[in-house]
Amino acid sequence: MNKTLAKSINILNYLSDTIEGKTISEISTELDIPKSSVADILSTLEKFDYISKKNLNNKKYTIGFNLLRLANKFYSTYGNASILLNDLKNRCHATILYSIREKDCVCYILKFEYNTLKINTPEIGERNELYYSGTGKAILAAESEIFIRQYMERVKFSPRTKNTIITKEALYKEIENIRKNGYSVDNEEGCEGIYCIACPIYDYRNEVIGAINIIKNIEEKEEGKDKKNIKQLTETALKISKLFGYSKDYLY
Numbered sequence: 001m002n003k004t005l006a007k008s009i010n011i012l013n014y015l016s017d018t019i020e021g022k023t024i025s026e027i028s029t030e031l032d033i034p035k036s037s038v039a040d041i042l043s044t045l046e047k048f049d050y051i052s053k054k055n056l057n058n059k060k061y062t063i064g065f066n067l068l069r070l071a072n073k074f075y076s077t078y079g080n081a082s083i084l085l086n087d088l089k090n091r092c093h094a095t096i097l098y099s100i101r102e103k104d105c106v107c108y109i110l111k112f113e114y115n116t117l118k119i120n121t122p123e124i125g126e127r128n129e130l131y132y133s134g135t136g137k138a139i140l141a142a143e144s145e146i147f148i149r150q151y152m153e154r155v156k157f158s159p160r161t162k163n164t165i166i167t168k169e170a171l172y173k174e175i176e177n178i179r180k181n182g183y184s185v186d187n188e189e190g191c192e193g194i195y196c197i198a199c200p201i202y203d204y205r206n207e208v209i210g211a212i213n214i215i216k217n218i219e220e221k222e223e224g225k226d227k228k229n230i231k232q233l234t235e236t237a238l239k240i241s242k243l244f245g246y247s248k249d250y251l252y
Helices: 004-018 024-031 035-047 065-077 079-092 134-142 145-154 168-181 222-241
Strands: 049-052 062-063 093-103 105-112 127-129 183-186 194-202 206-217
Touching: 004 024, 004 035, 004 049, 004 062, 024 035, 035 049, 079 093, 079 206, 079 222, 093 134, 093 168, 105 134, 127 168, 127 194, 134 194, 134 206, 145 168, 194 222, 206 222
Parallel strands: none
Antiparallel strands: 049 062, 093 105, 093 206, 105 127, 183 194, 194 206
């Protein structure tokens, strides 16, 4: 890992949480980075407009124009998808998450929270392993056979709950069922009390790029509602995939 890059990212994350800005001394103290290193990093970031001084007479730094531009570009890319996901939240009365794969984990990048849901749900930026998360298994089932075989060779199973899949044989069977059904299910496998249904998202190459899921309290699980939610979820996943150029009319 590049230590300077890691420090730069930590500084940007730190500055993104403040409106009034932070001085070199404050950044150094809070992040435990030498002042000289902080000054060098800030100088480079300022040169490329990723940070800026609050004003000409101020020694406090805040996030800059280029960082805001990148954030705006991200939300523009996912803007239409966000509209569909927010609508799905309202129709299913459930929290919705959009995830992408990062190595052997899923990372949650968009969240549409249903306020009356009285359970703890993953936060944006949080990561979970592929084998025990609904979106992770949805992505895994959409990957190539080569990827799955290589993944099975390196995965280290660890039970999170009594329902967690902890063998290769069980995971292969799960992938087979997901492909057959057209969606994945997390039945309290990653966290007790949480039940979710997930579907993959594809791009113009017809390759999986992420997944979306509906999260509910396990006590809300009802067969009739599940069928309706599954239909709405799969339709939304296909619509979002089409936005990204997906050319097929099915998810698996």
